[in-house]
Amino acid sequence: xxxxxxxxxxxxxxxxxxxxxxxxxxxxxxxxxxxxxxxxxxxxxxxxxxxxxxxxxxxxxxxxxxxxxxxxxxxxxxxxxxxxxxxxxxxxxxxxxxxxxxxxxxxxxxxxxxxxxxxxxxxxxxxxxxxxxxxxxxxxxxxxxxxxxxxxxxxxxxxxxxxxxxxxxxxxxxxxxxxxxxxxxxxxxxxxxxxxxxxxxxxxxxxxxxxxxxxxxxxxxxxxxxxxxxxxxxxxxxxxxxxxxxxxxxxxxxxxxxxxxxxxxxxxxxxxxxxxxxxxxxxxxxxxxxxxxxxxxxxxxxxxxxxxxxxxxxxxxxxxxxxxxxxxxxxxxxxxxxxxxxx
Amino acid sequence: xxxxxxxxxxxxxxxxxxxxxxxxxxxxxxxxxxxxxxxxxxxxxxxxxxxxxxxxxxxxxxxxxxxxxxxxxxxxxxxxxxxxxxxxxxxxxxxxxxxxxxxxxxxxxxxxxxxxxxxxxxxxxxxxxxxxxxxxxxxxxxxxxxxxxxxxxxxxxxxxxxxxxxxxxxxxxxxxxxxxxxxxxxxxxxxxxxxxxxxxxxxxxxxxxxxxxxxxxxxxxxxxxxxxxxxxxxxxxxxxxxxxxxxxxxxxxxxxxxxxxxxxxxxxxxxxxxxxxxxxxxxxxxxxxxxxxxxxxxxxxxxxxxxxxxxxxxxxxxxxxxxxxxxxxxxxxxxxxxxxxxx
Numbered sequence: 001x002x003x004x005x006x007x008x009x010x011x012x013x014x015x016x017x018x019x020x021x022x023x024x025x026x027x028x029x030x031x032x033x034x035x036x037x038x039x040x041x042x043x044x045x046x047x048x049x050x051x052x053x054x055x056x057x058x059x060x061x062x063x064x065x066x067x068x069x070x071x072x073x074x075x076x077x078x079x080x081x082x083x084x085x086x087x088x089x090x091x092x093x094x095x096x097x098x099x100x101x102x103x104x105x106x107x108x109x110x111x112x113x114x115x116x117x118x119x120x121x122x123x124x125x126x127x128x129x130x131x132x133x134x135x136x137x138x139x140x141x142x143x144x145x146x147x148x149x150x151x152x153x154x155x156x157x158x159x160x161x162x163x164x165x166x167x168x169x170x171x172x173x174x175x176x177x178x179x180x181x182x183x184x185x186x187x188x189x190x191x192x193x194x195x196x197x198x199x200x201x202x203x204x205x206x207x208x209x210x211x212x213x214x215x216x217x218x219x220x221x222x223x224x225x226x227x228x229x230x231x232x233x234x235x236x237x238x239x240x241x242x243x244x245x246x247x248x249x250x251x252x253x254x255x256x257x258x259x260x261x262x263x264x265x266x267x268x269x270x271x272x273x274x275x276x277x278x279x280x281x282x283x284x285x286x287x288x289x290x291x292x293x294x295x296x297x298x299x300x301x302x303x304x305x306x307x308x309x310x311x312x313x314x315x316x317x318x319x320x321x322x323x324x325x326x327x328x329x330x331x332x333x334x335x336x337x338x339x340x341x342x343x
Numbered sequence: 344x345x346x347x348x349x350x351x352x353x354x355x356x357x358x359x360x361x362x363x364x365x366x367x368x369x370x371x372x373x374x375x376x377x378x379x380x381x382x383x384x385x386x387x388x389x390x391x392x393x394x395x396x397x398x399x400x401x402x403x404x405x406x407x408x409x410x411x412x413x414x415x416x417x418x419x420x421x422x423x424x425x426x427x428x429x430x431x432x433x434x435x436x437x438x439x440x441x442x443x444x445x446x447x448x449x450x451x452x453x454x455x456x457x458x459x460x461x462x463x464x465x466x467x468x469x470x471x472x473x474x475x476x477x478x479x480x481x482x483x484x485x486x487x488x489x490x491x492x493x494x495x496x497x498x499x500x501x502x503x504x505x506x507x508x509x510x511x512x513x514x515x516x517x518x519x520x521x522x523x524x525x526x527x528x529x530x531x532x533x534x535x536x537x538x539x540x541x542x543x544x545x546x547x548x549x550x551x552x553x554x555x556x557x558x559x560x561x562x563x564x565x566x567x568x569x570x571x572x573x574x575x576x577x578x579x580x581x582x583x584x585x586x587x588x589x590x591x592x593x594x595x596x597x598x599x600x601x602x603x604x605x606x607x608x609x610x611x612x613x614x615x616x617x618x619x620x621x622x623x624x625x626x627x628x629x630x631x632x633x634x635x636x637x638x639x640x641x642x643x644x645x646x647x648x649x650x651x652x653x654x655x656x657x658x659x660x661x662x663x664x665x666x667x668x669x670x671x672x673x674x675x676x677x678x679x680x681x682x683x684x685x686x
Contacts, residue, residue: 005568009527009539014568015658079658092546094567148654176655184352196352203435224437225348225357277654312519313491315358315422 117262154273460605
């Protein structure tokens with residue numbers, strides 16, 4: 001049974017999940033990756049995954065059979081387990097919680113050889129609807145305080161299987177980074193009486209230099225203090241706490257932004273490994289009107305060294321203004337920048 | 344000129360350093376590493392580095408010539424630049440600071456083929472004295488609020504050169520992670536009227552299960568809420584704010600702990616990439632008696648995915664009790680655990 005443990009200094013919860021050790025490629029030392037060959041996420045291999053919790057499938061096709069275009073299944077190597085009540089216990093000065101939570105895999109397409117950025121806007125919309133459906137479903141479980149939707153694309157970004165998929169984790173605690181954003185947004189709100197993300201949108205529209213893509217509902221920008229080269233945030237223009245309160249037009253427009261951003265990253269950065277995560281407010285939100293949901297997309301181009309982990313202090317070799325210029329197509333001398341990075 | 348930029352939500356400072364883009368291997372995509380051949384850190388190649396700022400060398404040998412056993416030089420690809428006054432400026436809603444700071448490389452031995460863990464305790468002590476000397480020197484500069492001493496060992500951990508070396512960065516701001524530790528220690532102090540790190544030492548001595556190595560001045564433990572498998576903290580038994588106030592016996596005993604820990608990691612984990620960082624209090628410390636300096640050593644075994652970055656929420660596949668048992672030699676069935684991790 002996995003366990004949640006709290007760092008006594010920082011207050012950060014960590015999942016200590018012995019089960020994860022059995023996951024293929026869990027340690028970076030094993031470079032031998034099983035590429036090609038059998039894939040449990042392909043059409044016709046449904047019996048190799050745990051039973052599906054959601055699928056968008058052809059009328060008349062059967063549960064855990066072929067005929068789907070989106071499929072969500074529990075992770076076979078879950079970081080958290082769905083069964084049982086939440087128990088908090090002390091152990092001397094330390095705090096533990098049993099590892100209750102959900103850990104699901106969303107298969108984004110039946111086609112093994114596509115990637116999320118290759119999908120047609122229509123299929124991207126289906127992915128987004130499925131994210132939303134799962135968040136709504138998991139939200140019903142009173143044990144969970146937060147649902148994270150994220151994606152690891154490519155081996156270097158932590159993906160252990162090639163077939164395009166995202167992940168959904170429901171947690172009994174609010175992740176530290178989300179808490180920090182809420183705290184930061186609160187401080188800004190108290191000082192300015194405005195939402196910091198709304199102000200960022202306003203500022204970026206004025207400056208223009210960091211805009212990657214936009215439409216009537218969303219702005220994609222390389223943030224002013226980007227931690228990573230080509231880091232991109234997708235921020236909804238309308239102030240709102242929750243991803244899951246996105247409306248139908250919002251889904252269409254968010255898919256449109258992904259359909260612009262991901263191919264641009266693939267083209268500019270030679271199909272980089274990347275991660276994205278949807279930052280949304282915790283469910284118990286009473287009294288936090290100042291948060292503003294958004295998505296962070298991070299191509300993994302630099303090695304994050306001990307320096308960064310140890311300090312929370314990042315060194316970004318590419319100014320976000322340059323990154324945005326390349327991603328938006330305003331600049332195209334990509335070969336040049338690549339060469340200058342690698343003498 | 345590199346620049347410091349502040350995230351408007353989280354308050355985290357980031358170095359946006361265009362100069363870094365020219366560093367060899369800056370982007371992970373370039374797998375072609377120049378191994379073997381010429382090394383600017385080897386004896387006799389002193390003119391390939393910027394002039395030394397410190398060296399421990401034979402009497403009569405000349406500055407920037409051979410005859411040294413420890414040598415500290417400015418980083419040729421500095422994340423920050425040493426010249427000029429500190430200037431803070433606003434840019435719309437955003438905050439910038441010019442990238443003033445120091446970025447130095449400490450060459451730990453003239454022998455290219457050794458690693459820090461191979462060094463004799465005597466030479467390890469020399470490394471530690473040089474760390475201390477540089478911190479004391481940089482502390483004199485009123486522009487700097489914090490000096491970080493850290494090491495990236497191995498390509499996967501961010502090292503771009505093979506020759507054993509550590510790095511020293513002096514910053515005009517206190518890194519976020521250090522601030523969090525200080526905040527956390529303060530809360531604990533206010534609630535318990537005790538130091539949280541002193542309590543950790545007490546608890547770990549009682550539990551025994553997470554102790555990796557110890558001597559009369561230091562305890563090396565795998566922390567209760569380890570973020571990473573085999574993460575190890577070296578905590579001085581005596582409460583103290585500053586690494587640089589270590590005494591002579593402390594240096595001897597800290598070298599002894601490194602001499603136990605690093606070979607154990609090499610043996611148990613097959614010479615893993617790793618990072619360490621010395622966590623010490625900021626220079627302007629008035630009113631923070633509750634902090635306790637220590638060192639965090641993190642082997643890089645798992646891929647840190649977007650999940651971890653995006654959330655500050657870590658999944659650790661190895662319980663720290665197991666990690667400590669292996670590293671301390673209390674358990675030796677390493678082959679077995681390795682096999683079970685890689686099916």
